[in-house]
Amino acid sequence: MMIPQVARRILREFRPEGRCEILLDPYMGSGTSLVEASLCGMSSVGTDLNPLARFISKVKTTRYDAMAIEREFRNIQNGLLFYSDEAVRERDFGRISNREFWYSYDVLLRLSYLSQLIRDNSADNIDFFNLALSEVVREASYTRNGEFKRFRMDKKRIATYNPDVFKMFEEKVRRNIIGLVEYKKAVTNDDVRIYGFDSTLPIPDDAVAKESVDIVLTSPPYGDSRTTVAYGQFSRWSNEWFSFEHARNLDTLLMGGGKNVSELDTKTISSELQQIKDIDCRRYCEVVSFLNDYKASIINVADTVRTGGMVCYVVGNRNVKGVQIPLDYFTAEMFEQCGFEHVTTVVRSIPNKRMPSKTSPTNIAGKKVDTMNNEYIVVMRKLN
Incomplete structure (x- = not known):
């Protein structure tokens, strides 16, 4: 995810001249850019295909009533004192794939009891508590921490x-309450619109x-989800728990999931694509x-930007074979084809990313290559 400090600095340093009222994030993820827009007085629009990201x-x-949250939280905490296996009403976990592989039955019962208490003790604020629960659903599983794909302990x-x-x-609810109070004090515009449209299609x-x-x-993603960071995998626990689509x-x-392999017209990465094709046609x-979908998304996003408006894409350059x-060159090239000029590309080292520093391109033991150690903030301005 994009960290707040990066989003904040980009908004401060690369605001367009004249009007700066509406921000768009076509891959909003956990909503960092939307929050930062609200803090600096802008309206924002975000979209993501992942229902957990939208949630x-x-x-x-959302500017919840902190006092109401505190009151309902105390009621939930009181309910925790009376936990027993027999008190759990919902015991059907069929929606959780490979549940015995990823969870102990005791953990599933306790998660179910939390869901039960949230439903019984919260009305307008149920989503606030379910957000904390969504983290616990993942962290209480048998997943190994620090991996870039889902692995079992x-x-x-x-x-x-x-x-x-x-x-x-x-602990997560308490942390989120602190964040809520700080957000409500600082926010100057709560006009945030969240959608689930696919930016590779006309917006x-x-x-x-x-x-x-x-x-x-x-x-944006740095590659298709299946072969880079397994975005859907890390969302799956919570998406299944809440029966999200x-x-x-x-x-x-x-x-990249739809396998659009039509010929790609590019000058900036043509030699790299040919090298990959010579090594492994399937990976090519x-x-x-992925790049065809990415290009389609850029074309659609470009149409929404006013003349003089800015686009700032934080991308990574992945290794394949x-x-x-x-991807920074390709991003700039595609926006230039849409009537933008390149302003600058800022290189930033990645201090902590869910991605291995080295990986094997051949699956040969001991043969490793560097992966992504830098992010590139590609800044473009629309000319016409």
């Missing part, structure tokens, strides 16, 4: 793993009118499929 963004940008670790589900939930005018956006601030097939819906097709793909 997180909605809660983060080893048997030795599982044997001693006994997460305090209720304590985890309470609906009733969501974002053409040439209405002053600045686009986003961090597309919980099990999200990765196939994201960019996967890369081209030992070949680095300069």
